[in-house]
Amino acid sequence: MRKYSIIIPVYNRPDEINELLESLTRQTYRNFEVLVIEDGSKLTCQHMVEQFAGQLEIRYYFKENSGQGFSRNYGFTLAKGDYFVIFDSDCLIPEHYFATVDAYLNTHYLDAYGGPDRAHPNFSPIQKAISYSMTSLFTTGGIRGNKKRVGGAFHPRSFNMGLSRKVYETVGGYVITRMGEDIIYTINIIKHGFTTGLIEDAYVYHKRRTNFRQFFKQLHFFGRARINISRFYPKELKLVHIFPALFTLASFSIPLLSLFSTPLYQLALSLFILYFLLILLDATIKNKSLEVGLLSIIAVFVQLVGYGIGFLTEGWRKLRE
Structure with a gap:
């Protein structure tokens, strides 16, 4: 039975991490651990994480600020699972997520996968509008969460992405920490000959920003x-x-x-x-x-x-x- 290591970098967002961890407690597939990597935050979330100690196999780590890419690398070195899953801290995970991923990988194995993002029914109208603008055919060309990517193999994005331990041991981690780090990492994975793809039903509810200025x-x-x-x-x-x-x-x-x-x-x-x-x-x-x-x-x-x-x-x- 495959064990997943969920790696969540977080920076000054204790309330968001609370909602994300709450959504993980409702997963129908539970063979996973959770690693929360606090990236030098002033508003730490350790007290939030500790509340879930009895509900999740969870570990909290605080490190100096280095950006989300290198914080994920830090999580990779501590993970015990044979498949790593990365979430942004502003995501909510549907209860079927890991059951869906595990079933898919058992029949159509991928070295690395990505999943779409959607707007939760309870999101505010602004959040739903922002979600639409980021996923619409008439804005991004529908390439976020779409199998038919422009220019070849599917490129997973790090807000909702999984990769095998073998990928990490072969490719290493993120080479830069910001400014397109997830795309560069995915390109490196593909260049090493690993398979990537979209798992359409492995979507997350991505809250993104709550106002237009942000x-x-x-x-x-x-x-x-x-x-x-x-x-x-x-x-x-x-x-x-x-x-x-x-x-x-x-x-x-x-x-x-x-x-x-x-x-x-x-x-x-x-x-x-x-x-x-x-x-x-x-x-x-x-x-x-x-x-x-x-x-x-x-x-x-x-x-x-x-x-x-x-x-x-x-x-x-x-x-x-």
């Missing part, structure tokens, strides 16, 4: 990270990654078009409006809520512009290197 900051960082990944692997920069930057430039150019060409201005504005009407319709239908549909317009704009600005600023920095 969401903008997160996506700005993601845009910068995509350029950083290209420093290691230039061929990993695809057209879909450039779209937010083009959108951002186009958005800020529309007012200027009115000064030079009324027909071009009207065409650009019409396309802009049409795109967001499509977002409104799709998000409303998928969430069965007009409120979420309207908030999704804001979420998508924040996502694309935040990512686009981060992409452009880091891209300019790279050109000057």
Whole structure:
């Protein structure tokens, strides 16, 4: 019977870790241990973790701050299982998760897997809108949690990812701690000949950010990270990654078009409006809520512009290197 080691880096988020651990107590498959790696937090979660000592096989470790990638590496060295599972601290895990993963690996073994993220029914309308913007076909191209990834093998993301002990012993851990560390790690896994794939039903409820200001900051960082990944692997920069930057430039150019060409201005504005009407319709239908549909317009704009600005600023920095 396969034993899993769950590795959770956490930084100043005691309330989030409490909800995550609570969700793990409801798993129908229980052959796992939990390692909580406190990454130099000022707001520590040790008292939260200790409350679950009688409900989970759980261990708590405090270390100096080094970022999430190296905190995961720290967890790898302490794990006792033969398969490692990584979660972000802002995830909730459905009760069927480990039963689903174990059944899948028993019939379609993967050296490393990833799972999708979804919005929990109890999430706020803003959280649901943010979740939509991060998973929609009309924003990310549906590549998050989609088998048909642009450019080949599936790339698991570290908010919901598993890998065998053999992968870790062969590849090692994360080579950088931030700025696209999960994509770079996945590429290294694939380059060593290991199999990766998506387990569609191994989804988590990913809370992400609770307001648009936080969401903008997160996506700005993601845009910068995509350029950083290209420093290691230039061929990993695809057209879909450039779209937010083009959108951002186009958005800020529309007012200027009115000064030079009324027909071009009207065409650009019409396309802009049409795109967001499509977002409104799709998000409303998928969430069965007009409120979420309207908030999704804001979420998508924040996502694309935040990512686009981060992409452009880091891209300019790279050109000057």
